[in-house]
Amino acid sequence: MELDEINPNVLNVKPSAMRKFDHDISSDPDIIKLTLGEPNFDVPDHIKKAAIEAINTNCSHYPYYWGFQDLREAASTYYRDKFGYHYSADEIVVSVGATEALASTVKTLFKPGDAVIIPTPAYPLYEALMTLNQIKTIFVDTSDSGFVLTPEKIQKAVDDHPDLAVKGLILTDPNNPTGVAYTEAQIAALAPVLKQNKIWVISDEIYGELTYGQKHYTISKLLPEQTIVTNGLSKSHAMTGWRLGFVFGPHPFIDEIAKTHQFTVTAAASLVQYAATEALTHGQNDAAVMKKEYLKRRDFVVQNMSEAGFDVVHPGGAFYVFAKIPASLQMDSWQFVKTLAKDYHIGLMPGDPFGDNEYIRISYAASDDALAAAMKAVKQMVKDKNTVADR
Numbered sequence: 001m002e003l004d005e006i007n008p009n010v011l012n013v014k015p016s017a018m019r020k021f022d023h024d025i026s027s028d029p030d031i032i033k034l035t036l037g038e039p040n041f042d043v044p045d046h047i048k049k050a051a052i053e054a055i056n057t058n059c060s061h062y063p064y065y066w067g068f069q070d071l072r073e074a075a076s077t078y079y080r081d082k083f084g085y086h087y088s089a090d091e092i093v094v095s096v097g098a099t100e101a102l103a104s105t106v107k108t109l110f111k112p113g114d115a116v117i118i119p120t121p122a123y124p125l126y127e128a129l130m131t132l133n134q135i136k137t138i139f140v141d142t143s144d145s146g147f148v149l150t151p152e153k154i155q156k157a158v159d160d161h162p163d164l165a166v167k168g169l170i171l172t173d174p175n176n177p178t179g180v181a182y183t184e185a186q187i188a189a190l191a192p193v194l195k196q197n198k199i200w201v202i203s204d205e206i207y208g209e210l211t212y213g214q215k216h217y218t219i220s221k222l223l224p225e226q227t228i229v230t231n232g233l234s235k236s237h238a239m240t241g242w243r244l245g246f247v248f249g250p251h252p253f254i255d256e257i258a259k260t261h262q263f264t265v266t267a268a269a270s271l272v273q274y275a276a277t278e279a280l281t282h283g284q285n286d287a288a289v290m291k292k293e294y295l296k297r298r299d300f301v302v303q304n305m306s307e308a309g310f311d312v313v314h315p316g317g318a319f320y321v322f323a324k325i326p327a328s329l330q331m332d333s334w335q336f337v338k339t340l341a342k343d344y345h346i347g348l349m350p351g352d353p354f355g356d357n358e359y360i361r362i363s364y365a366a367s368d369d370a371l372a373a374a375m376k377a378v379k380q381m382v383k384d385k386n387t388v389a390d391r
């Protein structure tokens, strides 16, 4: 058996550099990690109780592959009330986390050789999905426009690739890693160029509930016929390990996505679907409790990183701060995070795997103590290394 005879699309996927780095630094018993996008909140009690009830009442059979009807109806109402989604239950597929929602969507909408625009910096899953499905990726750097995608950038991506069939765009709003949350005007500005070029939008809105001082605005309202929205409970209800997500989209495309979903995973776990129905029926305020804490932490991290000499992208949402390493340190993102982990026992994410080697990402979905220790260490490191540079 030869490894190079298996599917080259899989061989071409780079293993996640972020997960590897996180794993490597975990061998240090003193490490404090602000690496992964993992809420440090517990799943709300009412959801846990529902899951236990699901076990006790033998909710243990195959669910319908689209997902429980009750859950899809609850999702229809919940997301309509929260963000103005217009999807009825029969336009919603319950997926195994947002990850499977994205994977099934990408696999369904595009064929090998199609091209998809990915604004960078970006969540690394997207590129892996493109490689797995032999889809060409057009990376569009947003660092010179405040990390906001503009209509001009979309048009330029199309014009610069006359040889490619540009079929899609992945939009992440609020964004991981930058924390940027698009305003209504910024979203509205994108719609005409997407419509004109017949570009599908996969709108990853997993952080939609976590915005600060501004409302989340979904592009699906403007381009209902060419948007697929993905969302889920990982962030809003701190349910990362329960693996529950959704795909929202118009007929007949959502029916095709449901097929891909069925023949990949059959359905999301029945117990989790039962608990998710509770989350969306009675958990409208669950995120608000966490959001209050996140907001305090965000301000703390932004202030401290600015004091330490970093240029900080204004984070209007999610739970990340994306910060530019001071030039005086003369370090790229890997050098910075490796030194910080080794000498100061603090784990942050390098910007490089997201597509920007001059930045680092801090997840503030962590305890106040962890954040305080991290900020102290960053300041100390900047002081120490600047001194070295000055010598």
Ligand code: PMP
Pocket (backbone or CB within 6 Å): 037, 096, 097, 098, 099, 100, 123, 172, 175, 176, 204, 206, 232, 233, 234, 240, 243, 244, 245
């Ligand atoms: N999209 C983005 C932008 C994310 O940050 C994440 C999780 N880190 C996901 C999708 C995947 O979410 P899930 O855990 O629901 O699969």
